[in-house]
Amino acid sequence: MSFIRQTAPVLPTPAAGTFRQVVESFVLLAVAVLLFRGFAAEGFMISTGSMAPTLLGYHRRVVCPDCGFEFARGASEEASDTEAIARDKYDIGFEEPSDIRCPNCSLTAIPFSTLPRTEGDQLLVHKHAYEFRDPRRWEVIVFRNPAEPREAYVKRVAGLPGEQIEIRGGEVFANGVLCRKPLDVQRAIKVPFARFVNRTSGADTDVQSGWQTAESRSRWSISGKNPAFDGLAGPTQIETEWLTYRHWIRAGGRHSSSVPLARWPVKLSFPEGEYSSIQFAEGRLACVGVLSDLERRTWLARCDDPEFQLAINQLFEQSHLAPLVDESGYNSVDEIGEHTVDEFFTSFTLHQVSGQGRIEIRLRDSTNMFAAVLDFGSRECRLLRNDDPIPVRQCTWKPDLPTDQIQVDFSLFDNQATLAINGAPALEPFPYEAEGEPLPVRMPLQLGAANLSFQVTNLTLARDVYYVSKAEKDAPPVQLGPDEFFVLGDNSPVSVDSRVWAEPAVPRRALIGKPLVVHLPSNSRRLQWNGQNHDVRVPDFSRARVVR
Known part of the structure; x- marks a missing residue:
């Protein structure tokens, strides 16, 4: 009789086992991805810039x-x-x-x-997202071109079934009502145009910082990499001190600037012709675009009249302060529109806040100024409009804000003031109507403080998308059917979308799905x-x- 002894199983060496597990994991992951992509999701790659900066093409x-x-x-x-x-x-x-x-x-x-x-x-698109519901306004969707089903497009939904959609003054209106973007869409769609940078003018006076303090002995420090404020040193601070952003450009521009000049100097030849950098008429000295420092010094050398020299220096300064327009670094200069914009979004992070004072963030559009006040003494947050001391929104911080790091987002998109602290809305958004005659915005942001000490990082400014009508005048309204959507690209100057298609509506049957993530x-x-x-x-x- 023979006996068979059961022995311990022979185990693979740790190195071999680890390698096998890694290989098996990759194989299983690949199978799972293939199954997921085959039945639930599909990959697409963006090739054009019609959705920039939200989604980038080549x-x-x-x-x-x-x-x-x-x-x-x-x-x-x-x-x-x-x-x-x-x-x-x-x-x-x-x-x-x-x-x-x-x-x-x-x-x-x-x-x-x-x-x-x-x-x-590269997008991973959920193919079944709209089987049980319709796309919501401002959602990004992928759909097939009804005229060429082999082509897939990605755009943002602006109009819903049954609505009458109109683009007017850079805004989207549905049934005559302005369509306002929620905060998460604002963050995704905003177009950055300014970031705090420490720079000095140097020898070239055409190059100046857009960030300035008003006081010669300001408690703001802007000489380092990031701005800082020390309102606790020295005597008690009474007045708020401001850090202001002015939109200074070094050259170019299509804006007009003018300053008063009572008379043209008798001994100076009158500027004539299209090649003259300045023009004079009806008591105003004017120029189009920036009056460069070279041109300024040339005119100053030609005439020593004090009033004329004062006007030339004033025109030099004013011409460099340009209105904000629908410019994007993604597009070429030829694709930059001439539309002035006045809807802005500022964001920054406060660090190591100490004291019982306040911080005030002022944003301006073409007719209004809104101020968001963070009062660390009363632990209150207030939203003020123009010069009215009575807040239009107000709340107490619950729970108390951590003072080591505070993220602030403040916007005036779509005629609505929105304030968020540490990623969450701090106040109920305040919708408003434009008041008075609109004026071009050259200084959209001021950051003020009193009786506090803190540092600021990631101080940036961005604008909203200005939806161009793609016509000489605002295009007529588009009436959508019960199964149709109106779509727009975020890069409005170059996007081909419902504004230009012969059949502007996207039918429900053309929907492919909802982009989830940018992957790989x-x-x-x-x-x-x-x-x-x-x-x-x-x-x-x-x-x-x-x-x-």
Whole structure:
């Protein structure tokens, strides 16, 4: 009789087991992704810039060599192939015309074509999102072009079934009512144009900081990387001290500026012709665009009349303060509209707040000024309109704000004042109507403080999308059927959408689904190998995000 002894099983070595587990995990993950994509989701890649900056098509990442502001600039897929061949074969770079302008400091002639090209955002789209409900207003959707079903588009829903949609003054109206964006959509759709940067004018007086303090001995410190305020040192502070953003551009512009001048100097030749930088008529000295420092010094050298010299210096200053327009770093200068904008969004983070004073954030549109006051003495938050001391909104902080770090978002989008603290609404949004004659906005933001000490980081300004009607005048209203949607691209100047299609409505049957996330993000990096330049894709998980 033979006996068989049961022995302990032979276990694989730890290294072999770990390797096998990793391989099996990847295989199972791949199978799960394939099943998920086959039945519940589908991947799409953005190729155009019609939804920028929310979703990016082929683009290049630009870092301004002067102020360090980083922004995406649209790039064509076709041109990049030619550029790559030329770089690799002939070791040269294409220098495009200087149509790249930094939104933050207005520097032009930024090298562009030599930067690596990055592919567009890749979307994971939930294909069954709209089987049991319709898309909501301001949701991003993917749908098939009704005229060419093989083409898939991604746009934002602006009009719902049965509504009459009209674009007027850059806004969307449904059945005559202004459509206002919720805070999460505002954050996704805003177009940044300014960030606090410490800079000095130097020898070139055309280049000046947009951030200024009014007082010569201000308690604001703006000489470092980030602004700081110390209202606790020295005597008790009574008046609020302000840090102001003024939209200073160094050159160009299409705006008009004028200053008073009683008479033209007798001994000075009168400016004539279209090539003259200034014009004089009816007691006003005027120019279009920026009056450069070179032109200013030229006119000052030609005439020593005190009144004329004062007017020239005033015109120099005023012409550099340009109205805000629907400009985007993603588009070329030729694609910049001439529409003035007045709906702004500011965000920043407060650090190490101490004291019992207050912080006041003032935002202006073309007819109103709103102030959000954070009072650390009374632990109150107040929203004031214009010069009225009675708040239109008010609340007590519950729970008390942590003073080590406070994130603040304040906006005036769609004629509505919205304030958020640490990501959550602090007050009920306040809708309002425009009052008085609209004026171009050149100084949209002031940040004031009294009897506090704190630091500020990530101080930025952005604007709302200005929806261009794509017609010489505001386009007539569009009546939607019971199964139709009106869609718009976030990059309004260049987007092809319901504003221009012969059949503007998107039928419900054309819907593909709802984009969930930007996944598998990557950026291009340039490497040299065997004497040649090669653009390679490397993961960039900072671009992975939920689509809002």
